[in-house]
Amino acid sequence: MNGLPRAGDLGLVGCHVCGLVCRDVEAPNAACPRCGSALHKRKSASYSRTWALLIAAFIFYLPANVLPIMRTVSVGDVDDNTILSGIIELWVKGSPDLAIIVFTASIVVPVLKFFALSLLLVSAQRGSRWAQRQRSKLYRLVEFIGYWSMLDVFVVALLTALVQFGFFSQVEPLPGVVYFGLTVIITMLASMTFDPRLIWDGRDFDD
Amino acid sequence: MTRPAQGVKTGIAPPTLWICEHCDTVYRRRELACGEVARCARCDAILARHHSLSVNAILALVVTAMIAFIQANIWPIVTLGLNGQLISTTLWGCIVMMWREHAQVVAVLAAATLFFFPIVKMLLLGWVSLYARSGRRAPGFRWAMVTLYRIGPWTMSEVFVLGALVAIVKAHMYFDVIPNPGIFAYGVLMLIITAFSSIDVRRLWDVTEERSA
Numbered sequence: 001m002n003g004l005p006r007a008g009d010l011g012l013v014g015c016h017v018c019g020l021v022c023r024d025v026e027a028p029n030a031a032c033p034r035c036g037s038a039l040h041k042r043k044s045a046s047y048s049r050t051w052a053l054l055i056a057a058f059i060f061y062l063p064a065n066v067l068p069i070m071r072t073v074s075v076g077d078v079d080d081n082t083i084l085s086g087i088i089e090l091w092v093k094g095s096p097d098l099a100i101i102v103f104t105a106s107i108v109v110p111v112l113k114f115f116a117l118s119l120l121l122v123s124a125q126r127g128s129r130w131a132q133r134q135r136s137k138l139y140r141l142v143e144f145i146g147y148w149s150m151l152d153v154f155v156v157a158l159l160t161a162l163v164q165f166g167f168f169s170q171v172e173p174l175p176g177v178v179y180f181g182l183t184v185i186i187t188m189l190a191s192m193t194f195d196p197r198l199i200w201d202g203r204d205f206d207d
Numbered sequence: 208m209t210r211p212a213q214g215v216k217t218g219i220a221p222p223t224l225w226i227c228e229h230c231d232t233v234y235r236r237r238e239l240a241c242g243e244v245a246r247c248a249r250c251d252a253i254l255a256r257h258h259s260l261s262v263n264a265i266l267a268l269v270v271t272a273m274i275a276f277i278q279a280n281i282w283p284i285v286t287l288g289l290n291g292q293l294i295s296t297t298l299w300g301c302i303v304m305m306w307r308e309h310a311q312v313v314a315v316l317a318a319a320t321l322f323f324f325p326i327v328k329m330l331l332l333g334w335v336s337l338y339a340r341s342g343r344r345a346p347g348f349r350w351a352m353v354t355l356y357r358i359g360p361w362t363m364s365e366v367f368v369l370g371a372l373v374a375i376v377k378a379h380m381y382f383d384v385i386p387n388p389g390i391f392a393y394g395v396l397m398l399i400i401t402a403f404s405s406i407d408v409r410r411l412w413d414v415t416e417e418r419s420a
Binding site (some may be wrong): 005006008010012014016017018019020034035036037038041074090094095098101102105122132133135136139140143146147148150151152153154155156157158159160161162163164165168169172173177178181182185188189191195196197199200 | 219224225226228229230231232233248249250252257265284285287288289292294295296300301302303304305308310311312313314317320321334343349352353356360362367369371372374376377378379380381382387409
């Protein structure tokens with residue numbers, strides 16, 4: 001793979017926003033001549049920003065799972081559901097196939113994101129050459145699936161608006177759903193601030 | 208893709224290259240055959256696709272999406288029934304309800320990702336492609352294209368459709384459920400979004416020329 005030239009070697013830099021190929025002028029505040037966005041070889045402070053967002057997301061992720069996300073009141077009966085108990089209820093009473101979809105979106109995807117981004121950060125920071133192609137693919141997978149985790153948040157919003165039968169049946173959102181929504185947004189920001197080019201940079205910027 | 212030579216300013220390399228966004232590998236551009244996808248040899252990311260849709264087709268899709276979006280927002284999505292009492296809701300019904308029930312953060316997230324960002328995206332894309340049909344750049348083209356890029360990942364209508372499906376199944380355990388036109392309009396919207404997913408809007412930079420509109 002060493003035969004393929006990289007932009008840095010040729011004195012070029014690609015605009016992150018519009019894709020224009022520019023000559024690298026090495027100025028600290030260079031702007032893309034076509035779209036006016038800031039030009040830089042790599043996203044700035046990618047490691048520290050991504051770590052910070054990832055840790056923040058994890059802090060929100062704990063209450064998101066421990067606290068209930070939704071309260072169902074029916075004829076005086078109060079039933080609080082967490083993300084996991086909601087999935088179990090769906091599995092037992094309704095349709096296991098949808099339970100699998102919700103399980104994937106609400107549990108598998110966020111956990112995968114935490115592991116995948118940590119792995120990408122640690123391996124890139126160590127300049128590892130291990131499975132670079134697969135790590136690139138992993139990054140694209142994380143970017144692609146990230147926002148599907150909002151699924152449960154929208155389910156709670158819809159049920160809250162629909163189930164308003166007063167005394168007979170009523171659904172209310174609980175704080176867990178707010179933490180969960182924030183977790184999804186922050187992990188999306190984390191995957192956006194990670195620069196996948198770092199996977200290929202190595203300790204000594206490629207050879 | 209031919210471009211007039213006077214378009215090359217200092218600082219801009221000739222538009223004969225692709226740089227892989229995911230690993231910075233540089234390639235010489237070439238025309239792609241119908242259905243062809245150029246992938247990076249190093250990291251396997253997609254470099255470019257054959258432009259299967261013309262600018263006119265993009266505009267037509269945006270107009271269709273706009274019609275479906277309006278329908279999806281004015282009609283109720285689903286109606287629940289219990290003991291003869293019926294309750295239906297729209298997207299804005301959900302947003303207002305979440306706000307009132309002390310989940311304002313969720314209300315704001317839903318309003319942004321399901322209403323404001325999609326509508327801004329459609330309007331801007333419609334605006335720039337309206338002018339791009341004749342190779343021109345619309346007034347505010349630069350700003351519109353940068354905004355389109357920034358809000359790109361923050362529209363979640365397709366997630367909402369799946370969410371509606373899950374909510375319907377959950378509600379069906381306890382209530383009568385009647386689907387309303389809104390859910391079908393959302394279904395159509397989801398199909399259009401899928402059709403859009405293969406379009407790289409950034410090629411509007413290449414097919415238009417800078418010139419006062």
